[in-house]
Amino acid sequence: MATRKAAKKPNASKDDLLQYYEDMLLIRRFEEKAGQLYGMGLIGGFCHLYIGQEAVVVGLEAAAKEGDSRVTSYRDHGHMLACGMDPNGVMAELTGREGGYSRGKGGSMHMFSEEKKFYGGHGIVAAQVPIGAGLAFANKYRGEDTVSFAYFGDGAANQGQVYETYNMAALWDLPVIFVIENNQYAMGTSVQRSTHSPSYWERGAAFGIAGEEVDGMDVLAVKEAGEKAVAHCRAGKGPYILEVKTYRYRGHSMSDPAKYRTREEVQKMREERDPIEAVKSILLTGSHATEDELKDIDKKIKAVVNESAKFAQESPEPALEELWTDIYADELPQEASA
Ligand SMILES: Cc1ncc(C[n+]2csc(CCOP(=O)(O)OP(=O)(O)O)c2C)c(N)n1
Ligand SMILES: [Mg+2]
Numbered sequence: 001m002a003t004r005k006a007a008k009k010p011n012a013s014k015d016d017l018l019q020y021y022e023d024m025l026l027i028r029r030f031e032e033k034a035g036q037l038y039g040m041g042l043i044g045g046f047c048h049l050y051i052g053q054e055a056v057v058v059g060l061e062a063a064a065k066e067g068d069s070r071v072t073s074y075r076d077h078g079h080m081l082a083c084g085m086d087p088n089g090v091m092a093e094l095t096g097r098e099g100g101y102s103r104g105k106g107g108s109m110h111m112f113s114e115e116k117k118f119y120g121g122h123g124i125v126a127a128q129v130p131i132g133a134g135l136a137f138a139n140k141y142r143g144e145d146t147v148s149f150a151y152f153g154d155g156a157a158n159q160g161q162v163y164e165t166y167n168m169a170a171l172w173d174l175p176v177i178f179v180i181e182n183n184q185y186a187m188g189t190s191v192q193r194s195t196h197s198p199s200y201w202e203r204g205a206a207f208g209i210a211g212e213e214v215d216g217m218d219v220l221a222v223k224e225a226g227e228k229a230v231a232h233c234r235a236g237k238g239p240y241i242l243e244v245k246t247y248r249y250r251g252h253s254m255s256d257p258a259k260y261r262t263r264e265e266v267q268k269m270r271e272e273r274d275p276i277e278a279v280k281s282i283l284l285t286g287s288h289a290t291e292d293e294l295k296d297i298d299k300k301i302k303a304v305v306n307e308s309a310k311f312a313q314e315s316p317e318p319a320l321e322e323l324w325t326d327i328y329a330d331e332l333p334q335e336a337s338a
Contacts, residue, residue, distance in 0.1 A: 011220055011223075011224060012220055012223070014283075014286075014288040014289075016062070017279055017282060017283055017288060018283065018288070018289065018297070019062075020055075020058050020059070020062065020219045020220075020223075020279055021276065021279045021280060021283060021294070021297065022297050022300075022301065023054075023058045023061070023081075023082060024054035024055060024058050024219065024275060024276045024279065025276060025297065025298060025301050026081055026087070026301050026304065026305070027050060027051075027054045027057070027058070027077070027078040027081050027082065028051060028054055028276060029298075029301050029302055029305045030077060030081060030087055030090075030091070030305050030308070031049045031050055031051045031077060031078070031250075032051070032305075033091070033305045033306070033308070033309050034047060034049065034077065034091070034094055035047075035049060035250070035254065036309075037091075037094065037095065037309060037312070038254045039254075042095050042312075042313065043094045043095055043096075043108070044096060044107070045107050045108065045109075046074065046107075046108060046109065046123075046253050046254070046255075047094065047108045047253060047254045048073075048074050048075040048076075048108070048109075048252065048253045048254075049075070049077070049248070049250045049254075050075055050076075050077055050078035050079075050248070051248065051249045051250050052183070052246065052247045052248045052249035052250070052269065052270075052274075052275075053075075053078065053181060053183060053216065053246045053247070053248055054078060054219075054275055054276065055216055055217055055218060055219040055222055055246070055275035055278075056151075056179070056181055056216045056222055056244045056246050057078050057079050057082040057151075058082050058219055058222075059216075059218075059219040059220070059221070059222025059223040059225075059226055060149060060177075060179060060222060060223070060226040060242075061082040061083055062219075062223045062226065063223050063226030063227045063229070063230050064083075064147075064149065064226070064230065065146070065230075067117070067144060067146040068117065068146045068147050068148065068149065068230075069117035069118075069119060069135045069139070069146065069147075069148045069149070070083060070117065070118055070119070070148065070149040070150075070151070071118075071119040071120055071122070071128045071131050071132045071135060071148070071149070071150055071151070072120070072121070072122070072128055072150075072151035072152070073122055073123075073125065073128060073151065073152060073153060073156065074108065074109040074121070074122065074123050075153070075181075075248075076108070076109065076111065076120070076121045077090055077094075077108070079118065079151065080101075080111060080113070080116075080118055080121075083113075083116045083117075083118050084116050085101065085111075085113050085116050085118060087304055087305065087307075087308040088307065088308045088311040088312070089101045089111075090111065090308070091308035091309055091311065091312035092104070092308075092311055092312040092315045093106060093107060093108070093111050094107065094108050094312065095312040095313065095315075096317065096318075097312055097313075097315035097316065097317060097318070098315050098316050098317065098318050098319075098322075099311060099312070099315030100312075100315070101113060102326075103318050103322055103325075103326070104315075104317060104318040104322075105318060105322060105326065106121070108121075109121050109122070109123045110122075110123070117135075119131060119135060125152075125153075125155060125156045125159060125186075126152055126156040126157075126159035126161050126162055127161070128150060128151070128152060129150050129152050129156070129159075129161060129162050129165045129178070130161055130164070130165045131150070132148050132149070132150020132151075132165075132176050132178070133148070133150065133165045133168060133169045133174055133176050133239075135148035135150075135176070136148040136169065136174040136175045136176035136233075136239075137172065137174055139175060140172075140173075140174060140175055145175075145234050146175070147175040147176065147177060147230055147233040147234060148174075148175065148176045148177070149176075149177050149179055150165075150176055150177070150178050150179065151179045151181055152178070152179070152180060152181070153180070153181055153182070153183065153186060154180065154181075154182040154183065154184065154185070154186060154191050154194075154200065155185075155186020155187070155189065155194065156180075156186075157180050157182075157200045157203075158194060158195060162178075163203075163206075163207075165178075166178070166203075166204060166206075166207040166209055166239070167207055169207075169209070169238065169239040170207040170208050170209050170238055170239060172238075173236060173237070173238035173239075174238065174239055175233035175234065175236075175238075175239070176233070176239045176240075177226075177229045177230065177233060177239070177240050177241075177242060178204075178209075178211075178239060178240070178241045178242070179242050179244060180200045180201065180241065180242065180243040180244065181216070181244055181246055182200060182216070182243055182244060182245050182246065183246045183247055183248045184245075184247060185248070185252070185260065185261070187252045187256075188252065188256070188259070188260035189260070190260065190261075199213070199243070200241075200243045201213055201241045201242070201243035203241075204239075204241040208238075209238070209239050209240065209241055210232065210237075210240055210241070211240055211241030211242060211243065212225060212228075212241075212242065212243070213243045213244075213245060214242055214243065214244045214245065215244075215245060216244035216245045216246030216247075216275075217245075217246060217247070217269075217273040217274070217275045217278065218275065218278060219275055219278075219279060222244060225242055225244075226242070228240075229242055247269045247273065249266055249269070249270060280294060
């Protein structure tokens with residue numbers, strides 16, 4: 001894989017490549033640290049790591065512009081970091097502390113940022129898909145040329161509400177990009193065992209929605225496909241489906257016995273298809289960076305991640321009174337009925 005990538009002419013500048021390398025590495029190191037803190041008992045509940053899938057969200061964020069919105073499932077830490085949310089706030093939320101994005105009351109699966117237009121973090125499989133269409137509806141209603149990215153998995157792609165959403169999104173030409181992160185497993189169930197028609201993007205044809213399959217281990221391919229999808233949506237042509245073929249190296253969550261696949265299968269993906277190694281290879285073979293420069297980036301990222309872990313452990317637990325806050329909205333948009 002690395003050789004094939006090196007031979008391909010990259011459709012990105014040196015600065016872009018370095019940025020993608022750094023962004024993917026931040027997610028990788030952050031997730032490794034989250035895994036450690038979980039093992040130490042500092043993170044409770046469920047925790048779904050994104051290791052292996054980094055190129056998907058980094059490639060698509062590279063195609064996004066300010067004002068675009070995004071929504072995803074419970075495997076969400078990478079999405080938050082990629083859209084610019086603060087690692088300290090994300091890690092503190094994982095440890096259930098006051099300094100977290102949901103003041104320690106949401107945890108891994110329930111974080112939001114109005115500023116970055118990140119709308120969660122959803123534990124119910126596929127529930128975020130209609131929300132993604134709703135965000136696109138809002139963008140269109142306000143007359144903005146912004147788009148919404150609705151990320152979901154291969155397992156979620158078999159859920160009924162996805163198709164209700166496709167129908168409405170196509171009917172109303174909503175600027176939503178449905179991103180199917182096909183990591184080949186839904187918990188312990190492989191794609192082969194869960195569907196007779198594993199080409200998920202092609203299902204859009206039934207609704208008149210265009211789409212394509214993308215190599216999700218290649219950040220440049222993801223960015224290119226993302227740009228095409230974004231241009232389609234911004235031109236008012238309605239929704240678009242990107243089925244991004246990817247792979248998660250870790251278990252479904254931290255409590256996965258991993259009996260449904262072999263160690264060799266995981267090892268092969270790590271060795272031959274790793275998205276971070278692929279960019280590293282382009283940077284090195286193209287003489288865009290030296291080993292030492294890349295090591296410095298790694299050092300810088302590790303410092304950011306260590307700082308987030310420190311912040312997360314030093315931030316206090318939420319006060320008891322917090323139990324009664326953030327339940328009902330304080331302000332409601334009343335303009336329409338006023
Ligand atoms: C409606 C609903 N059904 C079942 C579950 C349990 N569940 C949690 S994650 C998951 C698998 C989803 O897999 P996929 O959509 O491929 O996403 P991935 O975990 O691979 O990112 C299931 C069945 C749930 N959370 N919600
Ligand atoms: Mg999956």
